[in-house]
Each structure stands twice: as structure tokens, then as C-alpha cells.
Amino acid sequence: MELIDYSTKSKNLMEKLGQWQAMTGQYNMHLYDDGLEAAIRGGDAGAVRICRVSLGRHRVLNEEKRLREGGGRQFKFVFQEAGECVFEQDSRKITLRPNQWCMYDKARPYHIHNDGFSRQMALMLSVDDMREDLTRWEDHLLRVYPIFEGVGHILHDSLRASIVELASLPEASRYLVGKTLTNLAELTLLDRAGIGGGTSSLAALRNRVIEYIDRNLDDPELAIDGIAAAMQCSKRYLHKVFAEYGQTVSKLIWDRRIERSYVDLLDPAMVHRTITDIAFARGFNDSHHFSRTFKRRYHVTPRDFRRVGRSD
Numbered sequence: 001m002e003l004i005d006y007s008t009k010s011k012n013l014m015e016k017l018g019q020w021q022a023m024t025g026q027y028n029m030h031l032y033d034d035g036l037e038a039a040i041r042g043g044d045a046g047a048v049r050i051c052r053v054s055l056g057r058h059r060v061l062n063e064e065k066r067l068r069e070g071g072g073r074q075f076k077f078v079f080q081e082a083g084e085c086v087f088e089q090d091s092r093k094i095t096l097r098p099n100q101w102c103m104y105d106k107a108r109p110y111h112i113h114n115d116g117f118s119r120q121m122a123l124m125l126s127v128d129d130m131r132e133d134l135t136r137w138e139d140h141l142l143r144v145y146p147i148f149e150g151v152g153h154i155l156h157d158s159l160r161a162s163i164v165e166l167a168s169l170p171e172a173s174r175y176l177v178g179k180t181l182t183n184l185a186e187l188t189l190l191d192r193a194g195i196g197g198g199t200s201s202l203a204a205l206r207n208r209v210i211e212y213i214d215r216n217l218d219d220p221e222l223a224i225d226g227i228a229a230a231m232q233c234s235k236r237y238l239h240k241v242f243a244e245y246g247q248t249v250s251k252l253i254w255d256r257r258i259e260r261s262y263v264d265l266l267d268p269a270m271v272h273r274t275i276t277d278i279a280f281a282r283g284f285n286d287s288h289h290f291s292r293t294f295k296r297r298y299h300v301t302p303r304d305f306r307r308v309g310r311s312d
Contacts, residue, residue, distance in 0.1 A: 003043035003167050004051070032057040036117060042163050046178030049124040052081075052163050060112040063263040073127045074106040075137065077185060079147055079156050083118035087111075090210055091247060091255040092142040099147045101156070103140055103189075109259070123159055125182050138207065140189055151191040155184040205231065206241050209249070213256055220283045224249045257282045258297050261290070265306045275302045 008019045017031045020038050031038065038058075042051025078085075080096040087094050087102060089110040096102055104110055106124065127137070147156045162177050169177065212230055216222050227249060228235045242249055264270045264278045273281075279290035279302075294302045 005041045005167065007039035008037045028060055028062050030059045030061075031055070032059075042122075043166050044174070044178075045162060045166060045181065046175035047126055048178035048181050050122065050159060050163055050166065050178075050181065052119070052121045052160075054117070054119045055114075056117055057115055058113065058118075060110075061263065061266075062106075062110050063260075074124055075103050075127060075141075076106050077101060077103050077123040077125075077155070077188075079121040079123075079159065081119045081121060083114060083116055085112060085114040085118050085120065087142055088259075089142055091252045094142050094144050096144060100144050101147050101152060102142055102144055103137075104142055111259070111262075121156070121159055121163065123155075123181060123185065125178075125185060137189055138204070140192060143192075145192060151184065151188045155181070155188045158184055205233070205238075209238065209241070210252070210256075213253055217253075217257055217260055217283050218281060220280075220285050222253055222283060253283075254293065255297075257284060258290075258293055261294065261302075262298065262305075265302060275306065 008016045016038065017029075020029065020031065036056030038056070039054040040051055042049070044050075078087075078096065079101045080098055082098055084098075085096045087096060087104055087110065089104050089108055094102060145152060147153060158181060162181060166174060166177070209227060209231060212227060213222065224235050224238060228238050231238065238249055242252065261278055261282045261284075264273075264282070265275070270278060275290075276287045279287055284290040284293075291302055294300075294305070298305060300308075
């Protein structure tokens with residue numbers, strides 16, 4: 001996305017979705033037929049991508065680990081200006097409201113959705129471009145912070161001005177703007193480090209546990225005993241690590257299983273498999289338990305969800 005200033009002009013949903021995907025390359029997004037056009041303005045400032053986006057009801061589902069072309073991880077800062085948006089990643093779920101911001105990892109599976117109009121500004125940058133001594137970024141993933149407070153306020157205002165002026169700047173200036181925004185993003189995280197920041201060792205172990213769980217979701221015997229043995233630590237220490245994030249290992253396992261089942265139910269390659277087969281393949285051993293858990297999480301039964309997903 002070099003430079004872009006675009007709004008969909010469509011008479012039907014499929015045309016609007018096709019326009020949006022062709023313009024943004026965002027093929028994991030689903031738009032709904034709510035009569036609202038989608039608009040985006042922004043572009044690349046060196047290695048940094050910045051934009052302002054207005055959307056109606058939509059859903060973004062990234063079910064796989066994805067690294068940017070050429071390798072490396074990317075983090076996306078999102079500043080909510082209007083409406084609300086729900087973010088889910090690593091069994092954390094937040095609702096971002098106006099005048100709040102959050103950050104999530106683009107390389108990990110995530111789910112974003114909203115039920116109405118939403119306007120956001122976004123900043124996407126590579127971890128490789130951040131200073132090596134910045135060790136606390138993991139602790140800020142999917143945490144909600146106020147926009148108009150501390151260095152985050154400066155980052156927000158600088159981002160807004162950069163989006164407005166980007167098209168008028170020469171390439172060299174755009175590169176320097178990107179470097180400045182990266183520095184401000186680092187300062188923002190350091191500014192927040194004293195407010196709810198944890199230790200990098202806890203975050204690193206938590207990530208290893210999540211990766212282990214993802215690799216072993218199909219095992220119905222997956223539990224904290226085996227995880228602690230694989231991580232070479234005590235169950236008590238694992239409980240402590242996840243308590244720092246308001247989680248339990250057991251809940252994380254079931255959340256990941258239900259999230260993967262969600263993806264499988266939408267997968268055209270799984271159309272010939274029954275809902276029970278999909279549930280059991282993801283570690284459930286009781287179809288009624290699966291249906292209750294799925295409905296509690298997504299407010300719809302697996303059967304109805306699959307039917308609506310096919311009609312979409």
C-alpha cells in the first residue's frame with residue numbers, strides 16, 4: 001500500500017467487498033450489507049504503514065501465524081475514534097471504545113469484529129525496527145489505554161497529522177516520518193511500562209505455552225500437567241504466569257479449541273465433516289459440551305453458525 005485515498009462505490013455487498021479487497025489486499029475481511037461504504041486513507045511511511053479507516057459492520061479473521069514478506073513480526077497500534085470494535089487474540093478479548101487505543105500482534109491468529117460504524121487510525125510497524133532494549137512490548141498486547149494521556153497522546157496527534165500530510169511529502173520525508181512514529185511508539189510503550197507492565201520472562205514463557213497448546217490442540221489429554229513438564233517448570237509457576245494476565249491455563253486450552261473449531265466450521269475444505277467430527281478433532285470429547293461452549297462464546301449454535309457462514 002504505497003499511498004491510498006479510497007472509498008467504495010457499490011450497489012451490492014459482493015461488489016463492495018471485491019473493491020475493498022482489490023484496493024487493500026485484505027482478503028481475510030468479511031463486510032456486511034449494512035448500507036455503509038468503506039473508506040481508507042494513508043500509505044507507507046518508510047517501513048511503517050499508517051491509515052485512517054471507516055467501516056460498517058465487519059469481521060476480520062486471521063487463523064494462521066503469518067509473518068510479513070521477508071520475515072519478522074509486526075505490531076499494529078489502533079486508535080478508536082468512533083464506534084466500538086472487539087479484538088480477540090491469545091484468549092484475550094477487549095472492546096475498544098472512542099478515545100482508547102490498543103496494540104495487537106499481526107503475526108498471531110486474531111479475530112476482529114464490530115456490529116456498527118467504526119472509525120480508526122492505525123499504525124503498523126516491524127519489531128525489527130524497534131530498539132533491542134525494549135523488552136516490555138509483550139505485556140501491552142490487547143490492553144486498553146486512553147488516547148489522551150502521556151506519550152500516547154503525542155503519538156495519536158502525530159499519527160493524525162502524518163496521515164493528512166502523507167501524500168504531499170517526498171519519499172525521503174515519508175521515510176523520516178515513519179522513523180519518528182516508530183520512536184514515538186517505543187516511547188509510548190515505555191511510558192506505559194510502569195502501569196500494568198510485567199516482566200519479559202513471564203511474557204516469554206506465556207508465549208511458549210500458547211505455542212505448545214496450539215501444536216497439541218488435537219490431544220484430548222492436553223492439560224497443565226503435561227504442559228508444565230514440557231516447559232520444565234512447576235504447575236504452580238504456570239498458574240502464577242497466567243494469573244498475571246487474568247487467565248488460567250485450562251481456560252486458555254478450551255478457548256483455543258473453540259477458536260480453531262470456529263475456523264474449521266467456516267472452512268470449505270471441512271464442509272463434508274460433521275460438527276461432531278470437527279469438535280472431536282479439536283480435543284472435545286462431548287458434542288453437547290462443545291455446543292454449549294460454542295454458543296456461550298459466539299452467541300449462536302454451531303449448526304446455525306455453519307449455516308449462516310455458508311450463506312455468506
